[in-house]
Every structure is written in C-alpha cells, then in structure tokens.
Amino acid sequence: MAEHxxxxxxxxxxxxxxxxxxxxxxxxxxxxxxxTKCTSIINNVxxxxxxxxxxxxxxxxxxxSLLVDESTDISAVKNLALVVRVCDNYKVDDQFLxxxxxxxxxxxxxxxxITNFFNSHNIPYKSNLIGFAADGxxxxxxxxxxxxxxxxNYIPQLFVLKCVCHSLALCAEYACxxxxxxxxxxxxxxxxxxxxxxKRQHEFEQFQHFFDVKHHKLLQLSCTRWLSLLMVVRRxxxxxxxxxxxxxxxxxxxxSNSQVISNALDNPVNKMYLEFLEFILPTLVDLNLEFQAETxxxxxxxxxxxxxxxxxxxxxxxxxxxSSTKIEQLQYRNPSNYVSTTNLYIGPKLAVSLAQNVLSNDxxxxxxxxxxxxxxxxxxxxxxxxxFHSKEIIALKYLSFLDPTNIESIPTLGHVSxxxxxxxxxxxxxxxxxxxxxxxxxxxxxxxxxFWKKISFIDKK
Amino acid sequence: xxxxxxxxxxxxxxxxxxxxxxQLASLVQNIFCLPHSSACVERIFSxxxxxxxxLRNRLSPNTLNGILHSKQYISKNNxxxxxxxxxxxxxxxxxxxxxx
Numbered sequence: 010m011a012e013h014x015x016x017x018x019x020x021x022x023x024x025x026x027x028x029x030x031x032x033x034x035x036x037x038x039x040x041x042x043x044x045t046k047c048t049s050i051i052n053n054v055x056x057x058x059x060x061x062x063x064x065x066x067x068x069x070x071x072x073x074s075l076l077v078d079e080s081t082d083i084s085a086v087k088n089l090a091l092v093v094r095v096c097d098n099y100k101v102d103d104q105f106l107x108x109x110x111x112x113x114x115x116x117x118x119x120x121x122x123i124t125n126f127f128n129s130h131n132i133p134y135k136s137n138l139i140g141f142a143a144d145g146x147x148x149x150x151x152x153x154x155x156x157x158x159x160x161x162n163y164i165p166q167l168f169v170l171k172c173v174c175h176s177l178a179l180c181a182e183y184a185c186x187x188x189x190x191x192x193x194x195x196x197x198x199x200x201x202x203x204x205x206x207x208k209r210q211h212e213f214e215q216f217q218h219f220f221d222v223k224h225h226k227l228l229q230l231s232c233t234r235w236l237s238l239l240m241v242v243r244r245x246x247x248x249x250x251x252x253x254x255x256x257x258x259x260x261x262x263x264x265s266n267s268q269v270i271s272n273a274l275d276n277p278v279n280k281m282y283l284e285f286l287e288f289i290l291p292t293l294v295d296l297n298l299e300f301q302a303e304t305x306x307x308x309x310x311x312x313x314x315x316x317x318x319x320x321x322x323x324x325x326x327x328x329x330x331x332s333s334t335k336i337e338q339l340q341y342r343n344p345s346n347y348v349s350t351t352n353l354y355i356g357p358k359l360a361v362s363l364a365q366n367v368l369s370n371d372x373x374x375x376x377x378x379x380x381x382x383x384x385x386x387x388x389x390x391x392x393x394x395x396x397f398h399s400k401e402i403i404a405l406k407y408l409s410f411l412d413p414t415n416i417e418s419i420p421t422l423g424h425v426s427x428x429x430x431x432x433x434x435x436x437x438x439x440x441x442x443x444x445x446x447x448x449x450x451x452x453x454x455x456x457x458x459x460f461w462k463k464i465s466f467i468d469k470k
Numbered sequence: 471x472x473x474x475x476x477x478x479x480x481x482x483x484x485x486x487x488x489x490x491x492x493q494l495a496s497l498v499q500n501i502f503c504l505p506h507s508s509a510c511v512e513r514i515f516s517x518x519x520x521x522x523x524x525l526r527n528r529l530s531p532n533t534l535n536g537i538l539h540s541k542q543y544i545s546k547n548n549x550x551x552x553x554x555x556x557x558x559x560x561x562x563x564x565x566x567x568x569x570x
Binding site: 025026083101143174408464 | 511
C-alpha cells in the first residue's frame with residue numbers, strides 16, 4: 010500500500026481476495042503477471058471474452074437507446090462516451106459501450122465516429138436504435154445541424170430527449186440569476202475564506218464547538234455539479250450563527266475581506282434569500298435526483314414535470330386563474346395573472362420572518378419582487394425547456410399507461426400508437442390486447458416491471 | 471440478473487401464438503428502453519477521471535476502455551473481485567493471442 014501509494018481501503022478486498030484463491034502453494038509460485046500481461050488481460054480477455062462482445066452481440070439483435078456525451082480528460086484528450094440502454098427480460102440496464110477519442114467535436118465528426126463504430130461492429134443501428142439522449146449542447150441537440158438532426162435524417166422514427174437532469178439544472182441556474190449577485194458572491198467568499206487556510210478553519214472549529222453546531226466544513230459552490238447550490242445553502246444556514254460571530258471578530262481584528270463577508274452576513278435580507286432558496290430549490294433538485302436514476306421513469310416524466318410546474322405557478326399565480334385555465338395555456342408571464350406581492354407564497358419560515366418586520370418596507374418590496382422574478386423565470390425556463398403543448402411532451406403524457414394503477418382509466422392505446430408508430434406493428438391487435446387486459450383482474454399493486462413481466466408471460470389456456 | 475438470454479427475449483417478441491399479449495409486451499419493452507436523462511454518461515466520466523489521474527496521465531484510451539468494461543463486467547451481477555467466478559469463456563481467451 011505505502012510503497013505504491015494505493016488507498017488503504019483496498020485492503021478490505023485484497024485480504025478477502027487472497028484468502029479466496031484456492032490454489033496449491035506450488036502452483037501459486039508459478040503465477041506470473043506483470044504489467045504487460047495485466048494490461049493485455051484487461052484489454053483483451055475481459056473486454057474480448059465478455060463485456061464488450063456480449064453487449065455488441067446483444068444490440069445487434071435487440072432494440073437499444075444511445076446516450077452520448079463528450080468531455081476532456083486530464084491529458085487533454087477529448088473523449089466521446091457511448092452508453093446504451095437495453096431492456097432484457099424487463100430488466101433495464103445502462104451499459105457502457107465504448108470511449109472514443111475525438112479530435113474535433115463538430116456534429117459531422119461525432120456522427121462520423123459513431124457511425125463508423127457501429128458499422129465496424131456490424132450493428133444494424135438503423136433498425137435497432139430507437140432512442141437517443143444527450144445534454145443540451147448545440148452540437149448534440151441543435152435543430153439545424155447537430156448529431157440529433159443527422160441521426161434523425163437517417164432514422165426518422167428515432168425518439169430523442171434532451172437530458173432532463175441537465176435541463177432542470179439550467180432552469181434552476183437561470184432562476185437564481187434573478188436574485189441579487191450578492192448572495193452567490195457571499196457563498197463563494199465564505200468558502201474561499203476558509204478553503205486554503207488551516208488556521209482559519211481551526212479557529213472556526215472553536216466557534217462551532219462554542220455554539221454547539223456540528224463540525225462540518227463549508228462547501229464549495231461548483232458550477233458543474235447540479236445539486237451543489239442547495240447543499241451549500243443548507244450548510245451555510247446550518248452554520249449561520251457561528252459564521253456571523255466569527256466574521257464579526259475577524260472584521261474587528263481588521264483582516265481584509267472579512268469586512269465584506271461580515272456585512273453581508275449581518276444583512277437580514279441575505280439570510281432571507283438563503284431561506285428562500287432552501288425552500289424553493291428542493292422542488293427542482295428532487296425532480297433532478299429522481300431522474301438521475303437508472304430505472305426507467307419515462308412514464309412518470311410528464312406527470313412529475315407538470316406537478317412541479319404547477320407547484321411553482323401556485324406560488325405566484327392567482328388561484329382562480331390557475332384553476333380555470335389549462336396549464337399549458339396559462340400565461341405565466343402576464344402580470345395581471347400574478348397575486349399581489351404581499352400574497353406571494355415563499356415558504357413557511359419566511360412567512361414568519363417577514364411578519365416580524367425586520368426589514369424596511371423598501372427592502373421588503375424589493376425582496377418580494379426578486380422572489381417573484383425567480384418564480385417567473387423558473388416557470389418560463391421550464392416551459393421553454395419542456396414545452397407542454399408540443400408534440401414531444403404530449404407524447405410522454407400517453408406513456409402513463411405503463412403505470413399499473415392507470416390501466417383502468419385509459420380506454421385505448423390509440424394515442425400511443427400515433428405518437429410511437431415505430432414500436433407497433435398492428436394497431437388494432439394492440440388495442441384488442443389492451444381491452445382484453447382491462448377485463449382481467451390484475452394485481453395492480455405490483456412494481457411496474459414485475460407487473461409487465463407477468464403480463465407478457467401469460468399464455469392462452 | 472442481467473443475462474444476455476437472447477432466446478428468452480425473442481420468444482416474447484416473435485408473436486408466438488401461445489402468448490396472450492405479444493404486441494403489448496413488445497411495446498412495453500421498447501418503451502422501457504427509452505432514455506430520460508444522460509446522467510449515466512456523466513458517471514462514466516467520473517470513473518474516467520478517477521482512473522486517469524495526474525500520475526496515470528499516459529493511460530491509453532484502449533486501456534481505459536478495458537478498465538471501464540472490466541469494472542462494469544465485475545459489478546454487473548453484484549459481484550466483487552473476491553466473489554467473482556472466472557468462467558471457461560474467460561480462461562479460453564487467456565492465451566498468447568491476447569498480446570496482439
């Protein structure tokens with residue numbers, strides 16, 4: 010461990026591994042494996058014999074979805090990662106397919122590299138590729154000339170979805186820009202104040218001890234991590250009291266920069282903004298977390314998105330308008346639909362602190378206006394990223410038939426057939442099966458996968 | 471368990487007369503295949519960054535590919551390096567050809 014700088018955690022497995030090897034001591038001494046052999050085994054035995062070949066074989070014969078992204082690694086090699094999503098016997102798996110180095114990440118080039126890969130392994134992707142997902146980058150998902158448009162040109166029936174998690178993270182990011190920059194600056198400043206100084210961290214630990222707060226470190230606000238803002242906000246709020254007094258003392262000692270932070274922390278508005286974020290961000294973050302999962306949730310996507318969108322609208326749209334208008338037609342940017350700023354819903358904690366009148370009237374109204382702007386931008390971003398009246402999103406709505414509890418309420422799969430024609434060979438036969446299924450007594454409480462697996466194995470008796 | 475049991479799967483999709491819901495079954499399987507996010511690709515890059523570090527910066531793309539596949543292959547059936555059983559397929563591949 011020490012000689013090769015290997016993590017000590019490795020011993021957990023190493024000792025078990027050694028004791029699990031059942032070889033005669035004589036044979037063990039004949040064992041050789043140096044770096045060349047090890048590399049070859051990793052590259053050619055494990056890839057060749059198993060993982061890769063099996064997977065390629067599988068997607069040659071079955072439908073699959075392709076997930077793509079690119080990233081540059083530490084030695085400045087640009088990698089394109091291909092992951093395929095396959096469904097084998099009602100078990101859905103995201104399987105890593107390959108990592109390809111690409112010198113230039115234009116739509117044409119990426120398309121070329123991917124098609125070359127499929128062709129060289131004889132994968133009939135025109136018939137077997139049914140879904141495609143990537144982040145929202147223009148080379149991947151742009152309308153005019155992108156990997157998406159090139160793929161659709163070749164496979165017209167392809168189902169394409171911009172990554173839900175990326176989109177939700179961007180919604181949150183744009184909405185947060187409507188709050189004063191000061192908040193973000195304060196969060197960054199607090200982190201950097203401690204990040205490189207053990208002395209300051211140690212001093213702060215004593216404050217934490219004194220105020221009986223958990224000895225947690227402060228977190229960094231990262232732009233590439235989707236969930237970091239909420240975590241940072243929660244951590245700062247948890248440590249708010251020791252932070253305030255710590256920075257007051259630092260300020261008193263005349264340490265540069267601490268004055269700015271101290272003033273920001275002492276301003277009650279800033280704390281209220283943090284509390285506002287702590288209240289509203291989970292709506293988006295929880296949704297993001299749910300859709301990061303590997304299990305297929307696509308049939309839930311529509312209803313989850315709608316309920317989140319509704320939750321945000323509920324906070325600032327007049328209730329009578331919300332209940333009388335269809336959600337996809339509601340004018341979320343029309344000021345005449347807004348509730349008056351004093352009636353804005355900003356969470357239970359803030360309702361109390363606002364009533365305590367710590368803020369002047371001016372501060373209060375600018376705070377509420379900013380919160381309103383946050384909501385409006387959030388609704389706007391959600392609506393532009395998931396256009397609820399568009400064909401693609403409405404198609405998702407009809408997938409809710411997969412949920413066993415919905416079976417009784419859906420009379421026909423006609424809408425599904427219209428929106429996903431590629432998956433259906435005979436519309437009438439399918440609907441017959443559907444009507445027949447509804448007449449049976451089914452155990453609707455089963456998990457979706459178990460349920461459909463059972464259905465598919467029912468035979469004519 | 472994820473088995474590439476091609477036969478079993480095909481018996482569902484080829485509308486075998488003995489099955490009651492062949493169309494529905496194939497539709498459902500196809501829909502389960504559809505993606506909703508590309509989060510898992512980001513996970514691949516996390517793994518890449520864990521392997522290709524400052525000290526291992528000359529790791530070739532080929533080896534990296536091998537490492538990622540090996541990792542996936544071992545963890546796929548909830549196994550780890552101690553409980554993994556080496557089957558005949560692996561041993562057969564373990565010959566001089568592997569150095570090519």
